Amino acid sequence: xxxxxxxxxxxxxxxxxxxxxxxxxRRSELPQxxxxxxxxxxxxxxxxxxxxxxxxxxxxxxDWQSIVRNPDIKIVVELMGGIxxxxxxxxxxxxxxxxxxxxxxxxxxxxxAELFDLAEANHCDLQxxxxxxxxxxxxxxxxxxxxGNELTEIxxxxxxTTNYILTRMTQDGMExxxxxxxxxxxxxxxxxxxxDIEGYDAGRxxxxxxxxxxxxxxxxxxxxCEGITSITATDIRFAREMGCTIKLLGVARNTPDGIEARxxxxxxxxxxxxxxxxxxxxxxxxxxxxxxxxxxxGRGAGEFPTASAVVGDIIDTCRNLLMGCTARIGxxxxxxxxxxxxxxxxxxxxxxxxxxxxxxxLAGVTSVFGNTGVSIAQMVQHQTTDxxxxxxxxxxxxxxxxxxxxxxxxxxxxxxxxxxxxxxVY
Amino acid sequence: xxxxxxxxxxxxxxxxxxxxxxxxxRRSELPQxxxxxxxxxxxxxxxxxxxxxxxxxxxxxxDWQSIVRNPDIKIVVELMGGIxxxxxxxxxxxxxxxxxxxxxxxxxxxxxAELFDLAEANHCDLQxxxxxxxxxxxxxxxxxxxxGNELTEIxxxxxxTTNYILTRMTQDGMExxxxxxxxxxxxxxxxxxxxDIEGYDAGRxxxxxxxxxxxxxxxxxxxxCEGITSITATDIRFAREMGCTIKLLGVARNTPDGIEARxxxxxxxxxxxxxxxxxxxxxxxxxxxxxxxxxxxGRGAGEFPTASAVVGDIIDTCRNLLMGCTARIGxxxxxxxxxxxxxxxxxxxxxxxxxxxxxxxLAGVTSVFGNTGVSIAQMVQHQTTDxxxxxxxxxxxxxxxxxxxxxxxxxxxxxxxxxxxxxxVY
Numbered sequence: 001x002x003x004x005x006x007x008x009x010x011x012x013x014x015x016x017x018x019x020x021x022x023x024x025x026r027r028s029e030l031p032q033x034x035x036x037x038x039x040x041x042x043x044x045x046x047x048x049x050x051x052x053x054x055x056x057x058x059x060x061x062x063d064w065q066s067i068v069r070n071p072d073i074k075i076v077v078e079l080m081g082g083i084x085x086x087x088x089x090x091x092x093x094x095x096x097x098x099x100x101x102x103x104x105x106x107x108x109x110x111x112x113a114e115l116f117d118l119a120e121a122n123h124c125d126l127q128x129x130x131x132x133x134x135x136x137x138x139x140x141x142x143x144x145x146x147x148g149n150e151l152t153e154i155x156x157x158x159x160x161t162t163n164y165i166l167t168r169m170t171q172d173g174m175e176x177x178x179x180x181x182x183x184x185x186x187x188x189x190x191x192x193x194x195x196d197i198e199g200y201d202a203g204r205x206x207x208x209x210x211x212x213x214x215x216x217x218x219x220x221x222x223x224x225c226e227g228i229t230s231i232t233a234t235d236i237r238f239a240r241e242m243g244c245t246i247k248l249l250g251v252a253r254n255t256p257d258g259i260e261a262r263x264x265x266x267x268x269x270x271x272x273x274x275x276x277x278x279x280x281x282x283x284x285x286x287x288x289x290x291x292x293x294x295x296x297x298g299r300g301a302g303e304f305p306t307a308s309a310v311v312g313d314i315i316d317t318c319r320n321l322l323m324g325c326t327a328r329i330g331x332x333x334x335x336x337x338x339x340x341x342x343x344x345x346x347x348x349x350x351x352x353x354x355x356x357x358x359x360x361x362l363a364g365v366t367s368v369f370g371n372t373g374v375s376i377a378q379m380v381q382h383q384t385t386d387x388x389x390x391x392x393x394x395x396x397x398x399x400x401x402x403x404x405x406x407x408x409x410x411x412x413x414x415x416x417x418x419x420x421x422x423x424x425v426y
Numbered sequence: 427x428x429x430x431x432x433x434x435x436x437x438x439x440x441x442x443x444x445x446x447x448x449x450x451x452r453r454s455e456l457p458q459x460x461x462x463x464x465x466x467x468x469x470x471x472x473x474x475x476x477x478x479x480x481x482x483x484x485x486x487x488x489d490w491q492s493i494v495r496n497p498d499i500k501i502v503v504e505l506m507g508g509i510x511x512x513x514x515x516x517x518x519x520x521x522x523x524x525x526x527x528x529x530x531x532x533x534x535x536x537x538x539a540e541l542f543d544l545a546e547a548n549h550c551d552l553q554x555x556x557x558x559x560x561x562x563x564x565x566x567x568x569x570x571x572x573x574g575n576e577l578t579e580i581x582x583x584x585x586x587t588t589n590y591i592l593t594r595m596t597q598d599g600m601e602x603x604x605x606x607x608x609x610x611x612x613x614x615x616x617x618x619x620x621x622d623i624e625g626y627d628a629g630r631x632x633x634x635x636x637x638x639x640x641x642x643x644x645x646x647x648x649x650x651c652e653g654i655t656s657i658t659a660t661d662i663r664f665a666r667e668m669g670c671t672i673k674l675l676g677v678a679r680n681t682p683d684g685i686e687a688r689x690x691x692x693x694x695x696x697x698x699x700x701x702x703x704x705x706x707x708x709x710x711x712x713x714x715x716x717x718x719x720x721x722x723x724g725r726g727a728g729e730f731p732t733a734s735a736v737v738g739d740i741i742d743t744c745r746n747l748l749m750g751c752t753a754r755i756g757x758x759x760x761x762x763x764x765x766x767x768x769x770x771x772x773x774x775x776x777x778x779x780x781x782x783x784x785x786x787x788l789a790g791v792t793s794v795f796g797n798t799g800v801s802i803a804q805m806v807q808h809q810t811t812d813x814x815x816x817x818x819x820x821x822x823x824x825x826x827x828x829x830x831x832x833x834x835x836x837x838x839x840x841x842x843x844x845x846x847x848x849x850x851v852y
Contacts, residue, residue, distance in 0.1 A: 025715075032641075033760070137567040141563040141566070144566060147459060147460075148737025148738050149734055289730070293724060294562060296720075298719060298721065304715070305716065308574055319754055320751075325754065328745055328749050328751065
């Protein structure tokens, strides 16, 4: 019981600092919680002379080789983010027989297969619970608790920045730019918010969840991403009139003719459990043939929430080390399912457009939908102050390419002044 | 990869049948999902001649000894429920070196410590994910994903029958008896609904979650249970006026002066994530020092949802068998924290009472609260048709024994015609 497991952290930023502090806070109980003490023997940083409050300067190092060559270090915890040098370090750590815990969604979503192969070949753990939805347990539930299910849908709000922005737009009537500025001010959005607001961050998480949940590798490049930059307060108001709220959803579906993987803003009914997930919270909704519906809700980012997931993985790997069973659960992708191209996906659409306010226009617009095979589920017309009519149409489910055909024709018609927005509907 | 792991099911009722069918449905994929095929070699039933659609009659047996003495059976899956003979069978299985998966909340809540000791002594797994909240992954997340946290609160809607009844009372204005009849008609309530409506079923789950989450054994007898039989449609209406909804909550708190463990109806704000958990759904809300708030939502009962959790445990145990690491995570109770007596818990209360409608009554009532140290947070008075006044008071947090003192005095006052209801407030 008095064993000590030595680990190294790569990175001492927000997450690295959080993991360090959380392990220190739990230190006295670790032998009983884990069966061993966990000692942080090294923290890899770029600049060892920079003061890092709360971190013992003795463990700071800028020398990766001193870590990877140290046979006493059994777990490398990669918290640097980005592709390089994280990828090289993780490869070298696994090749040296070290177990790896990482919070790096970019890396797992783009180079997961290669890294899992390497982990398996070296009988090592490669754990990544923190890569998706921060503190929320989702990877381990998918790989273990729900392992008896055929999962058909994994859908979630997995980006806190955009959910904060949409919440402000919904609750306070802000426009996108104002809400983004507020998110930046509060530290929810980074200086360059592109990866968040364009849906790339959520897309990486969708790739990871789909791979784990559907047992078939989905890469980030397979995920169709659309962000929230074109959503307006007007769209949100119309959505509310129709009993819906607008969320940036990552959606992965396991269908008989392939996997659908995409991120886009979506109208969801206000009664759906995901509709009440507000501010910077994340939630993942899962449907399986045995479990039916389930949802996992919590903080998707932040120093300690992310550390919670990372430390959970560290403890799990320690338990495996103590029992001699690292690599107990490796990559679970044993299928090779096709990923559907975007045009082949069926969706419902919300379309808001400005049209001439005169006789025959409604007939003209609806006949375009009819002729292209797009069935209309709901339609609302408002007169606007500029003499136009504002039309909001919600379609039934339609192959996306057929909907695109309808849109192309509508755009070419003189009676259609503007297609203001096109948003998918759950 | 072509290994076969033999298992036995004890019980072929709703859950047993569900587990059998789910394993059969997954059979072709099990070697790749698990690393081995899982073969159901025996299903223990009382009456082998009764036809059981979907179950191969060859595996049916009424002879427990033929199972426990069969060295090829590595996992015993106990799905009979109740204390005996389940307890004896699980003890004998563990003593024979067999791993155990169980869905039996009664047994784990009352005899958990003894069974976990036996599992550890025999290096066996004893898994019980299905004992709490059906399909919802909660035990494994608590033991693994959240293992880095100091958890301070675990609170949930963990009984589907009572949640269905309260949902009907809230949404359709039914009284308790009518809603219970509806639940019975739909098969949500058993012929004898006592364990559900008196809160005992939820209390067992609270005992289990508190034990796992706080690392200290809490027994069912430690849990204060109050059911929903005295809740009326009027209470629910008044609660709604105050922005709240009434739910039967299992609440476990880890406080500096001991563990609080109880089940009772509670007013929670309509904005709380648990407030929107309706019908037969369950949800568990967890607060930890690192993760902050998280919630797990899904189906808490039913043939396949429960089978989902049981099969997840079976697969996990199979993975441990294949890696030679059964008993990898045993009992995690390494503390001996005191459990607070009910009278020492602080609560807020909602009190609805009928009083004389005359001068001085309000002063009389409020002075009783004041003199017993009960501070009033909110008060509403309505005049009723019978000439009385109906008073609704919400108190600030108060030691329960002081509140009881106030109530005793109020009951003895002639101006107080009736204390209609007393419900705790979150």
